[in-house]
Amino acid sequence: MTDAHSNPKQAAELVAELKASGALDELFSRIDSGEVELTGDGGLVPALIKETLERGLQAEMTSHLGYAKDDREAKATANSRNGSSAKTVASEVGDIEIAVPRDRDGSFTPRLVPKGSRRLGGLDDMIISLYAGGMTIRDIQHHLVSTIGTELSHETISTITDAVLEAVMDWQNRPLEEFYPVIYLDAIRVKVRDNGHVRSKAAHIAVGVDMDGIKHVLGIWVQNTEGASFWAHVCAELANRGVRDVLIVCCDGLTGLPEAIEATWPDSLVQTCVVHLIRAANRFVAYGDRKAVSKGLKAIYAAANEDTALQALTEFAESPLGQKYPSAVAVWENAWDRFTPFLQFPPEVRRVIYTTNSIESLNYQLRKVTKNRSQFPTDDSVVKLLWLAICNIEDKRAREREKERGKPGPRKASGRLVEGQITTNWKQALAQLAVAYPDRINRNF
Structure with a gap:
């Protein structure tokens, strides 16, 4: 004491x-x-x-x-x-x-x-x-x-x-910025007891990038309903907490999310995470072929424009690998409308919205924390543990950086996973976003 x-x-x-x-x-x-x-x-x-x-x-x-x-x-x-x-x-x-x-x-x-x-x-x-x-x-x-x-x-x-639940609720309901250029959405799966049955649910985490390029965890939501109604609730909550506009939402093709985004923020663009598409395309690919398939798919998402990307997809579909794994081709065809917005941006912006890795690195740490739980008693218990774990991860990173302060050479301790780390190449990306969305960017400077 x-x-x-x-x-x-x-x-x-x-x-x-x-x-x-x-x-x-x-x-x-x-x-x-x-x-x-x-x-x-x-x-x-x-x-x-x-x-x-x-x-x-x-x-x-x-x-x-x-x-x-x-x-x-x-x-x-x-x-x-x-x-x-x-x-x-x-x-x-x-x-x-x-x-x-x-x-x-x-x-x-x-x-x-x-x-x-x-x-x-x-x-x-x-x-x-x-x-x-x-x-x-x-x-x-x-x-x-x-x-x-x-x-x-x-x-x-x-x-x-x-005893921390009150702090969790204060955090989950805190006011947010009016404008986020980019929001990332991703989820981890957890098992929760619900009305006497154990159900697999998705705990979704949103990370918003503000005008300074700093990342913030906006909230944690455990999905207790399917599809559009769930995402309508999440978007309404973010709007009620102050979010008036979002340029780009990067996510994993979640059912009902594009419609909820467009209903809440009509001018927002929903971008399917390219890394998730690559993983989904390799889901039914033999282990020995995955490297070759991934290499063949690169011509699609590295294309200069949509026409070139469509040509690359057609060539892959007609190749021996495409013929062997039609499911890999179908993944890109089904997600095409939500993938192609990515292609309208220059490299600086593509690197920012290419993947939800900014949130996946956090989710990797959270999965290590939740793996010991065979099931959670309630949805609130999931949010409580994830919030505590995020605080714990942040404290650990901060202590590591403090120890290395003033030492010569590059720091070994990685930057904060959330809240405090500036998005890589943000200045260049923001400049390009200002060209694409001059009115909305300038309005929020």
Whole structure:
């Protein structure tokens, strides 16, 4: 447990002073010999926390009563100390039994360890961090017992993680920018219990690129209905949160999305992700042929214009590979109207909307977190875990970048997956978008 206003530097300096004075030598010797354990039942750290808490509680009681514990003049006051009661609190270093002082009229309300509280604050933070890292509630229970000897029920751990739901809802409902040049949409599959049945659902994540090229996660939606009605709800929510215009929406040919986009933002362009098309085309291709098929398809999406691309598709369809895998040809034919807008842009813009990789890199991390869950109890639990995981990923990236700050040479830590990283070649892409959409770009500068 740390005080909100404590200074880590001052604490480190105090320890250094004690070490230099030799005051810690005997303690270190007893630790080295095994005579003193640092953690666990009877450990030094839990004992120090116990003494600190009890001293603080006694100070609170003195402030409450207005006199010190051994003050003889206390007999003249209406209220007085009345012994103590034992209480066990869970902490990051194990269970700690403390003596909580009482007063005769029962008016003392401790703040350091509030009434009804059975955990110190740092333990809650640890549990939320473990949960965000992908551990299930059962995993967390086992981890706490095996590492610090603290047993918490399934309900208690669930309650701790549910405490973030209010923050999640604030984030999910926060106001957004009026204009995003590009929005990426992609999804990961999760299993959710729904009315007694386990259903496979898509958790969709939207990342918007603002005028400065900075990426922002706009929201997380778990698909509980199919097609157009679901996307109409998502687009309406984004519009209600302030989004008035979007130039390009890059997605994976999601059913009902183009119609929902066009109904909400009539001037927006829906672009099917080229990488998703390549993957879909290779779905039924033998492993040994995939490299050749992908190479043959490159002439389509690298074409200078739609006519050249159509010629390349025709040539691929008539080639031995095209004849062997007609399903690969059909993927491009079926998506043609949503693929061809890509071809009207110069290379700088094509590189931005070529793929939803900006969001897929995030989804890769999120899939690692969700893979331990055979199923989720509710849609809200999916959103809660994904939000916590995004925060966890961001914090980790920020710490890595901070460590490398000022070091010579290129940074090894990758840029933020979301919120903070500027889209590659954004200035050049924005200049080209300004040529294609002069009124809408200039209006939002």
